[in-house]
């Protein structure tokens with residue numbers, strides 16, 4: 001098999017890169033060890049986070065640190081046995097999350113986020129996938145006035161700095177929008193611009209089908225077999241050897257399996273997360289994704305049912321599933337919204353691929369010809385897949401990328 005470009009990893013990021021390359025006339029092979037979008041891109045919360053200009057930072061206030069340290073929260077959980085390995089990453093993550101540094105990062109990160117909705121809309125239109133999207137935003141809801149006021153003040157700052165639109169909801173307005181939430185809430189913050197996807201896996205597969213309709217090929221194989229061949233690359237696949245002029249590493253949390261063997265020591269760690277689907281009990285409906293802010297879990301109306309998703313678990317990427325946060329969240333969620341029975345046999349787990357400065361790595365590998373890196377999208381891989389895909393394709397084909405890639409370059413680490 002021969003192609004101009006081989007894209008390694010068929011999550012939402014790799015699929016978007018491959019589709020954008022194929023659209024630009026580069027014959028492209030997309031390679032994955034399993035089916036498309038069956039890992040992290042399968043089970044996320046489906047938010048295209050137009051408001052997500054501040055990537056999720058490491059908390060700096062003492063109270064939050066103490067709560068997390070006790071390891072009893074829903075929004076964060078850690079495996080004590082993994083902490084030593086994770087310490088260098090966590091230290092750098094903590095430093096990058098200092099308020100002044102975080103604000104600098106947000107300015108750069110916002111240049112990507114600004115395009116997330118329109119880039120999905122463009123791909124969805126050509127992939128005949130617009131039916132996956134709802135356009136009514138998402139809700140952060142609050143149990144205390146103190147927490148509500150804090151987040152509304154933050155939203156107002158982001159509105160002024162980044163032009164983000166939001167609505168403040170008092171308890172009555174929230175009840176009108178979401179009549180089946182428990183009457184424990186004092187109000188909410190409605191981010192109105194984000195779109196939401198009711199089946200992230202279905203959407204990724206629709207983009208893959210579009211890639212194939214344009215002549216792109218999907219192949220199963222192990223990216224770890226990547227080796228230099230002349231000025232290009234060679235891999236061994238189940239269907240035989242594969243040669244390509246250029247390679248793009250887009251293996252999300254597993255990207256360092258390839259980058260490390262090529263001599264790049266990039267800081268990549270994971271924040272694992274879980275989901276479970278539930279039937280809504282009786283006639284109950286949920287009209288928006290809702291974050292129970294003070295408890296730290298999402299309820300999202302998906303095609304399959306109500307999806308409960310959890311926050312960050314700091315653990316080894318390939319360690320056993322420990323759905324502690326899901327088990328803690330479920331009884332609280334049942335009091336919050338009338339959930340019926342579980343719809344999945346076991347909790348799903350995914351691993352958010354994270355860098356310590358909270359920004360993805362998008363750009364050319366500094367020490368190899370015709371090699372590109374495209375991973376580390378953390379909490380926003382679904383949001384940013386099509387933006388990153390377009391940037392990488394534009395760089396590979398020698399066009400000027402529509403977003404300045406400098407802040408995301410590989411050699412910043």
Ligand SMILES: Cc1cc2nc3c(=O)[nH]c(=O)nc-3n(C[C@H](O)[C@H](O)[C@H](O)COP(=O)(O)OP(=O)(O)OC[C@H]3O[C@@H](n4cnc5c(N)ncnc54)[C@H](O)[C@@H]3O)c2cc1C
Pocket residue numbers: 008009010011012013014031032033034035036037038039040041042043044045046047048049221222223224250251252253254257272273274275309310349350351352353375376377378379380381382383384
């Ligand atoms: C609970 C949860 C909720 C989330 N909610 C949101 C949200 O609402 N909005 C949002 O934007 N993001 C969200 N995210 C984050 C988002 O899901 C990820 O950032 C995104 O899926 C990462 O995509 P990816 O393509 O980089 O990685 P992946 O989807 O993990 O894809 C990597 C691919 O590489 C392949 N691979 C690995 N090793 C090899 C190998 N040796 N050979 C070949 N192929 C290989 C894998 O099989 C996989 O298909 C959430 C994540 C979690 C866990």
